[in-house]
Structure formats: structure tokens, C-alpha cells
Amino acid sequence: MPGQYNDKSRMTAPISHVSQTLTPLTGLQLEAAENLNQIGFLTWEAGHGPVRLSAIAQGLLGLPEDVPLGTLLDLLDPNERPSLQTHWGEVLAAGQRNTVAEFAAVLPDGRRRFGANALFEHGADGVLRCCVVAIQDITSHDAMIQALSDSETRLEEAQQIAQFGYWEWDFEQRKAVLSDQAVVMWGLPPDWTADERGLLGLVPADQREWVSKLYAEAFAKRQTALRYEVRKSDAEGNVREFHSLVKIDYAPDGKPRRLLATLQDISELKSYRRQLHSLSFFDTVTGLPNRALFVDRLNQALTDASWHSQQLGLLMLDLDRFKDINDSLGHTAGDALLQQAAQRLQQVMREYDTVARLGGDEFAVLLPEVRHATDMGSIAQKVLSAFAKPFRIGDQDVFVTASVGGAFYPADAQDAVQLMQYADAALYHAKSQGRNTFRFYSKELTRQAAERLTLESELRRAIESEELELYYQPKFDLATGVLVGAEALMRWNHPSRGMVPPLSFISMAEDTGLIVPMGAWALRSACEAAARWNATRRRVPLKIAVNLSARQFVGTPFSVTVSEALRTTGCRPEWLELEITESLLLDGRDEILAILQDIASQGISIALDDFGTGYSALSYLTRFPVDTLKIDRSFIKDLPGDRSSAELVKAIVSLGHSLEMNLVAEGVETREQADHLVGLGCQLVQGYLYGKPVPHAMFSEMVALA
Ligand code: C2E
Ligand code: CA
Ligand code: CA
Numbered sequence: 001m002p003g004q005y006n007d008k009s010r011m012t013a014p015i016s017h018v019s020q021t022l023t024p025l026t027g028l029q030l031e032a033a034e035n036l037n038q039i040g041f042l043t044w045e046a047g048h049g050p051v052r053l054s055a056i057a058q059g060l061l062g063l064p065e066d067v068p069l070g071t072l073l074d075l076l077d078p079n080e081r082p083s084l085q086t087h088w089g090e091v092l093a094a095g096q097r098n099t100v101a102e103f104a105a106v107l108p109d110g111r112r113r114f115g116a117n118a119l120f121e122h123g124a125d126g127v128l129r130c131c132v133v134a135i136q137d138i139t140s141h142d143a144m145i146q147a148l149s150d151s152e153t154r155l156e157e158a159q160q161i162a163q164f165g166y167w168e169w170d171f172e173q174r175k176a177v178l179s180d181q182a183v184v185m186w187g188l189p190p191d192w193t194a195d196e197r198g199l200l201g202l203v204p205a206d207q208r209e210w211v212s213k214l215y216a217e218a219f220a221k222r223q224t225a226l227r228y229e230v231r232k233s234d235a236e237g238n239v240r241e242f243h244s245l246v247k248i249d250y251a252p253d254g255k256p257r258r259l260l261a262t263l264q265d266i267s268e269l270k271s272y273r274r275q276l277h278s279l280s281f282f283d284t285v286t287g288l289p290n291r292a293l294f295v296d297r298l299n300q301a302l303t304d305a306s307w308h309s310q311q312l313g314l315l316m317l318d319l320d321r322f323k324d325i326n327d328s329l330g331h332t333a334g335d336a337l338l339q340q341a342a343q344r345l346q347q348v349m350r351e352y353d354t355v356a357r358l359g360g361d362e363f364a365v366l367l368p369e370v371r372h373a374t375d376m377g378s379i380a381q382k383v384l385s386a387f388a389k390p391f392r393i394g395d396q397d398v399f400v401t402a403s404v405g406g407a408f409y410p411a412d413a414q415d416a417v418q419l420m421q422y423a424d425a426a427l428y429h430a431k432s433q434g435r436n437t438f439r440f441y442s443k444e445l446t447r448q449a450a451e452r453l454t455l456e457s458e459l460r461r462a463i464e465s466e467e468l469e470l471y472y473q474p475k476f477d478l479a480t481g482v483l484v485g486a487e488a489l490m491r492w493n494h495p496s497r498g499m500v501p502p503l504s505f506i507s508m509a510e511d512t513g514l515i516v517p518m519g520a521w522a523l524r525s526a527c528e529a530a531a532r533w534n535a536t537r538r539r540v541p542l543k544i545a546v547n548l549s550a551r552q553f554v555g556t557p558f559s560v561t562v563s564e565a566l567r568t569t570g571c572r573p574e575w576l577e578l579e580i581t582e583s584l585l586l587d588g589r590d591e592i593l594a595i596l597q598d599i600a601s602q603g604i605s606i607a608l609d610d611f612g613t614g615y616s617a618l619s620y621l622t623r624f625p626v627d628t629l630k631i632d633r634s635f636i637k638d639l640p641g642d643r644s645s646a647e648l649v650k651a652i653v654s655l656g657h658s659l660e661m662n663l664v665a666e667g668v669e670t671r672e673q674a675d676h677l678v679g680l681g682c683q684l685v686q687g688y689l690y691g692k693p694v695p696h697a698m699f700s701e702m703v704a705l706a
Contacts (some may be wrong), residue, residue, distance in 0.1 A: 077104035277515040286342035294356035313367035322361035401436035471693035485543035527571035559598040573603035600625035634666025638649035
């Protein structure tokens with residue numbers, strides 16, 4: 001190293017040729033070599049005064065041709081000078097002919113480093129006669145070597161930091177070389193060497209087979225590069241992951257000659273990647289897998305199921321009143337509800353089921369091992385009962401029910417997209433069946449769903465293009481046979497399907513809210529008709545009944561719609577009857593009572609439709625301003641033979657009498673039924689026996705004849 005003597009130093013080569021060829025070289029040759037290598041000579045003849053410097057030496061040291069020995073010694077770096085002098089003393093004392101040294105000289109333009117080779121000539125008496133020293137400026141050379149060693153150190157450090165090593169395998173020499181970092185990373189002793197088996201032996205046993213197969217394939221295809229990853233436990237037992245990128249050299253005969261590979265510990269990288277992955281695949285509110293991950297797992301499960309000929313179930317779930325809670329209690333409460341719902345779902349599921357949040361209040365459950373649809377039924381039931389207890393949101397108890405739809409692989413669908421679509425259709429069906437319930441997919445269900453979609457768009461159009469029409473079914477006084485009114489029944493005059501009955505479109509109109517404008521239209525048309533038919537004064541004025549859906553009582557104040565219809569058509573309140581169902585009264589909302597009271601106070605009568613089919617809570621009959629009961633057709637149908645029907649109708653009639661209500665028997669088709677009803681004291685009838693629902697024009701004729 002600098003300032004020290006080293007006989008085999010890298011300076012030996014350039015200077016030693018001078019020593020070996022000093023005598024045979026011609027002056028010109030010497031000068032050429034001297035110039036090329038910028039070698040300066042210092043010659044000193046013992047006992048003869050100054051040292052003589054060659055031209056190059058003069059340039060290198062900035063000195064004249066002849067200088068006293070002392071001047072030269074003064075140039076030496078004072079730190080190195082004592083050890084240099086000792087060394088030279090020893091060389092001379094030993095009668096050595098040649099020595100190589102490095103020294104630093106302090107020159108006017110700075111400190112410079114020189115390499116030196118000294119030759120000594122001794123006389124036959126052993127006394128030193130002459131000394132020739134060749135010097136060369138190695139400052140930059142030295143700096144280069146320093147820089148190189150610095151950058152090697154840096155590279156080594158960088159490799160340590162990056163957990164990056166390399167290894168090499170030579171097929172001819174059957175020799176492996178591992179970089180220091182690779183040795184450390186792989187947890188090997190520092191002096192480790194290996195033969196071919198040893199190198200493969202480094203791959204953990206469980207991965208050895210596929211790694212050697214990977215190489216065999218690469219060699220067979222003459223691949224020049226190969227990348228793969230292996231996992232290995234470190235000393236503490238943590239699994240670490242390594243990536244190798246291997247470059248393969250082949251001999252001209254096509255056999256692999258050499259492998260040169262990088263080895264990188266990618267454990268951290270992988271864990272970052274996993275974190276990133278978890279951000280994009282998990283729902284941040286509930287921590288459940290999101291839709292993307294769910295679809296991924298579903299696809300995987302489908303592949304497994306088809307491989308093992310197994311069945312698989314998919315449940316979709318939707319919270320019934322989530323929107324209300326979100327709207328009234330705020331989003332934080334909504335999030336809290338979702339979190340609790342997610343927890344409950346996970347609690348009722350088995351470990352290998354996947355619960356995911358698809359978005360909004362929609363959840364999905366993947367059941368990879370379901371043997372039968374009934375198993376799925378009990379799981380769906382478990383889900384529903386998980387929602388039976390109230391949720392604690394802030395300081396409130398909130399009741400939330402759920403609706404569940406299910407589909408089955410392979411019975412219902414073959415792929416993830418269809419399976420999800422079908423489960424969704426089933427969920428929709430469950431919701432339409434009154435919520436807090438589950439339904440499973442069937443082919444019929446899909447067909448209905450598809451048809452519903454087309455019907456819905458057609459129905460929207462129907463309102464504008466006036467395809468709706470009211471039919472009128474006459475109503476008679478049983479005792480006198482006088483026409484007393486009619487029930488207005490809606491028909492849809494569909495351009496291609498013909499006359500569509502209300503059962504096919506009313507429930508959809510209710511679901512979509514289309515019933516509101518449709519109902520308003522029906523009310524207006526019926527009022528218009530009633531006003532016209534009653535225009536010529538009649539002994540018994542005709543009362544026209546209009547059916548109402550519960551949905552029409554939500555939103556816009558319904559009593560306003562009614563009074564508007566009366567006002568614009570000139571229909572009197574006593575010519576109008578509104579038919580409602582028991583379910584509306586059981587809704588329990590105070591505003592319904594208020595609206596009905598408002599309507600009744602205008603002098604409009606209110607009839608309870610399909611009476612007897614619903615609930616037996618009769619207390620509402622006195623609470624609400626109902627004045628007519630319509631006995632449902634299903635009880636009339638089996639009259640007079642069926643005992644229980646007869647008893648029931650009798651009970652309804654006497655109930656109506658005692659509450660001073662009008663009674664209408666619906667669906668009277670036979671004479672016997674009519675006679676029986678007369679006997680019971682029922683006043684009004686409606687049914688095919690007396691007349692089917694007919695178009696406006698036809699009913700007008702009936703009115704004119706009556
Ligand atoms: P609803 O109010 O119970 O109407 C009576 C239904 O019984 C009518 O069916 C009528 O055609 C049928 N019917 C009458 N007499 C007989 C009979 O002797 N034998 C048999 N088998 N059937 C008879 P429609 O017209 O198909 O209406 C079905 C339902 O649609 C109605 O039941 C009503 O709930 C609803 N609906 C009809 N028009 C409207 C409307 O404008 N608004 C609302 N919200 N619902 C309506
Ligand atoms: Ca009715
Ligand atoms: Ca009815």
C-alpha cells in the first residue's frame with residue numbers, strides 16, 4: 001500500500017523491463033521506451049556529488065539536471081521519509097541489486113505519487129558504485145485503483161442493501177461460484193463450494209423437482225435465459241422468497257457451458273405487492289373481499305368444482321332498509337351497520353366459505369362445498385336469522401332484515417357471470433316476495449325476469465301512447481236487480497300482445513312506481529265517466545269504484561289528487577268509491593289514516609277489497625272510515641255447497657250489518673250463489689252472472705238501457 005515496500009507490487013512490470021534490458025538497449029530504444037511510459041531516470045555515482053536527472057525526470061520532479069542528493073530527499077513526504085530511508089539502508093546493507101518502491105513527493109503543484117525501481121551496481125570489492133532509479137508518476141493510476149476499489153465496495157454494499165447476489169456454474173469444471181452476498185443470503189458457510197448435485201441441493205427439497213425440470217426444459221429448447229422463484233426458510237424459520245434470473249451459455253455442440261445468475265431476495269417486494277393487492281381487492285369499510293376478488297375466487301372455485309365434479313352455491317344478499325338508515329342516520333351509521341352485518345355474516349358461514357361485499361348494501365357468499373339445494377336453503381335461513389336481532393348503531397337499536405337469492409352450480413349455470421346474474425335475479429324475486437326471505441333461481445325465474453324488463457319499458461311507453469283503457473264491470477242491487485254502479489278495471493291494449501290483464505302488469509307498476517301516474521289517470525277517467533253517466537239525472541245515481549294501490553299513498557298527498565280529479569271532471573264525491581286492501585290499513589302509518597279520513601270527509605266512499613283473504617285483525621274496521629266490504633271471490637266460488645265458505649260468508653255479512661256497512665259479493669257466477677247471498681242479506685253483487693268487465697262504450701249502452 002502507499003508508502004510501503006512491496007516487491008511483487010503492480011509496479012514491477014513497467015519498471016522491471018528497464019532493469020532487465022538496461023545493458024542491451026540502444027540509446028534510441030531506451031529513449032522511445034522512456035518517452036512512451038514517461039519514465040524518468042535518476043543516476044547517482046557514489047561519491048560523485050549530485051544526482052543526474054534525465055529530461056523526463058526533470059519534468060516529473062520539476063528539478064534541474066543536476067541536484068544534490070539532499071534536495072531529492074527533501075522532496076519526500078515527511079511521513080514516509082524515515083521508513084523509506086530505513087528500507088534503502090537495509091537493501092544496501094544486504095547488497096541487494098534491485099528494489100521496487102512507491103513514494104510520495106511534495107512538489108510545488110501538489111503531492112504526487114511515484115513508483116520507483118532502483119538498480120544498484122557494486123564494485124568487485126562489494127562497494128556501491130552506482131545507483132539508477134527509474135521513476136514513474138502513478139498518481140492517477142493510483143487514484144483509478146482507489147476509485148475501482150471504492151466502487152467495488154459500493155457495489156458490494158449495494159448488493160447487500162438490495163439483497164442481491166449472483167452465482168455462477170461452470171459445466172466443464174463442474175464448479176460453482178457464489179458471490180459473498182449470495183452466500184449470506186442463502187445462509188451458507190463463507191467457504192462453501194459445491195458440485196452440481198450440491199448446487200441443486202441448495203434448492204429446498206419440495207421445489208427441487210420442478211426447478212430441475214425447468215432447467216431441463218430450458219436446455220432442451222436452447223433457451224438463453226430463465227427466471228424463477230423459490231421459497232426458503234431462513235435461520236429464524238421465516239419463509240423468504242428468492243428470484244433468480246439465469247443466463248445460459250451454450251457450447252458449439254449445443255450443450256450448456258455456463259450459467260450466470262442473479263439472486264435476489266424479493267420477500268419484502270412481495271409483501272409490498274401483497275399489501276397493494278389487498279388494497280385493491282378488499283373493501284375498506286368491512287375488510288371483506290370486494291367484487292373483483294370475489295369474482296376471482298368464484299372462478300377458481302368453479303374450476304375446482306368442475307374438476308372434482310362437485311356442486312357449488314352462490315348466495316346474494318341485500319339489506320332491506322339500508323337506504324332509509326343511510327339517509328336518516330347518516331353515512332357513518334350506514335358504515336357501522338355494514339360492518340356489523342359483515343361480522344354477522346362471517347359468523348354464520350363456514351371457514352371455507354367466502355363472504356364478500358359487492359358494493360352498496362349488497363353482499364355475496366360463495367359456498368364451495370354444498371351437496372344439495374336444501375343445504376343451501378338452511379344456510380340462507382341462517383343468514384336471515386342472523387339479522388333477527390337489532391343492530392346497535394350509536395345509541396340506537398336498528399332493525400334490519402335481509403333478502404337472499406341463491407343459484408347453484410352446475411344445475412343453474414356454468415360460469416361465474418351467469419351464476420351471479422341468476423343469484424341476483426333470485427334476490428330480486430325474494431325482495432318482491434315481501435323481503436326478509438330467500439328465493440332460489442330457476443329457469444322460470446329468469447324468463448320472468450327478462451319478460452319483466454321488456455314489459456317495464458313497454459309500460460312506461462304505454463302511459464304516454466294511451467294504450468291503457470278502463471273496463472267497467474256492472475254492480476247490481478241483489479234485491480231489486482237495479483244497476484247501481486261499476487268497478488273500473490284497468491286493461492292494457494298492447495300493440496302486439498293484445499289486451500293484457502292487470503295481473504300481468506299491476507304488481508310491476510307498483511314495484512317501479514309507475515302505478516302512481518297510472519292510478520291518477522284511472523281515477524280521472526273513472527270520474528269523467530261517472531260524471532257523464534250521471535249527467536242525466538237518475539233515480540239511483542251510479543257509483544264508480546276505482547282500485548287503489550298502497551304505493552299511491554306515498555309521496556304526493558293523495559287526497560289532493562282525488563279532489564283534483566273531482567274538480568276537473570265535475571264528478572260528485574258520492575259517485576265515487578275507492579277500493580283499498582287490508583294491507584294498506586295494517587301498514588300502521590298515521591298519515592294513511594289521515595288521508596283516508598280526508599277522503600271520507602269529502603263524501604267519497606271507501607271499500608275494503610278482497611275482504612276475508614288477509615288478516616283477521618278486525619279492529620281496524622272501526623278505526624278507519626270504511627263503509628263497504630267486498631267479500632272475496634274465493635269464498636263465493638264454493639257457495640253454497642262448501643260448509644266453511646258458507647259459514648265465513650255468513651259471518652262477514654253479519655259483521656258488515658253490525659258495523660252498518662254495505663256488502664258486495666264479488667265473482668258471482670251462478671244462480672245458486674246469488675240465491676244463497678240473497679238469503680244471507682247481502683245487498684250488492686258483481687260477477688260474470690251479471691256481466692263481465694266491458695269497455696267504456698259498451699257500459700254506456702248498458703247505462704242507457706237501464
Ligand atoms: P279485483 O279488484 O279483485 O278485481 C276483480 C277481478 O275479478 C277482476 O279481474 C275481474 O275481472 C274479476 N272478476 C269479476 N267477476 C268475476 C267472476 O264472476 N268470475 C271470475 N273468475 N272473475 C271475476 P281483473 O280485471 O283481471 O283485475 C284483477 C285485479 O287487478 C283486480 O282485482 C285489482 O286488484 C287489480 N286492478 C285492476 N284495475 C286496477 C287499477 O286501476 N288499479 C289498481 N291499483 N289495481 C287494479
Ligand atoms: Ca277491486
Ligand atoms: Ca276484489
